[in-house]
Amino acid sequence: MDGVLAAITDPTRRRILDLLREQPLTAGAIAKHVPEMSRPAVSQHLAVLRSVGLVEPRRSGRLVVYTLCAAPLQPIWDHWLSRYAELWSDRLLQLKEVVEAQEGCDAQDSHSERDAEGDKGGRRADGC
Amino acid sequence: MDGVLAAITDPTRRRILDLLREQPLTAGAIAKHVPEMSRPAVSQHLAVLRSVGLVEPRRSGRLVVYTLCAAPLQPIWDHWLSRYAELWSDRLLQLKEVVEAQEGCDAQDSHSERDAEGDKGGRRADGC
DNA sequence: TCAATGCGTAAGCGTATCCTTACGCATTGA
DNA sequence: TCAATGCGTAAGGATACGCTTACGCATTGA
Structure with missing residues (x-):
């Protein structure tokens, strides 16, 4: 999760993910959508997204089609x-x-291990 | 939102937020919970969290009590x-x-501006 | 076989990030 | 008034990050 957060902190990478949410795209097509930086820069961003599993590349001839993976x-x-x-x-x-x-409770883990510390303080953490 | 993402990417800062989710704490108390780094380092992390509005400091004598702000x-x-x-x-x-x-639609903006682009492609972006 | 295309990666540089130590300021209690 | 406490910030250095240019490799079509 740490690497995933670091990956999506970069606005260019979020933009790439937003593009891939519409449809799978080749690396070149993605680079054309980000004209303000060089193609290798986009390729490096894709490498970061790949390393955390947010995109999946698939070779098709000499093209590489990237598909979004939202799971991470x-x-x-x-x-x-x-x-x-x-x-x-x-x-x-x-x-x-x-x-x-x-x-009706179908085992989704995020219950019941709720803060087993006795509520010693005020616990007022509002949304401000 | 960009600064907020950068703020929560750091694991130490997420840890501080997790601490403040339990209860408001003084700067010194927070630093004691993060013994593997110096107190000024924690103070700098608090400054980052302050700058994006995720915590709110309140002076109480010579103590400074930090409260969580989840809104950002x-x-x-x-x-x-x-x-x-x-x-x-x-x-x-x-x-x-x-x-x-x-x-029944109570004006919450995030409806209806749903991707007005005609679904031109495959649009298969699964969770992998 | 050979140039062209699509893509990734190495090298290098500027800058941002995160830590440490040193210091300064306000508040408290003697 | 004066030392002690709580906290923030400045200065400096190591490392990580993001970009560019240059290069290498695989695939395609002539």
């Missing part, structure tokens, strides 16, 4: 960001309750 | 990550439909 993004939400979402929005909290009620 | 994290989900969540999980998509049906 999920831990960012599941293991980190979602716990803060409860603080910025009551709506998501309601959502969670609705889902849990309608699903 | 919301755009990461709303304006970026949530659009990828649809690719990694059908469950969240179902959730969204449930919410929208039960709320």
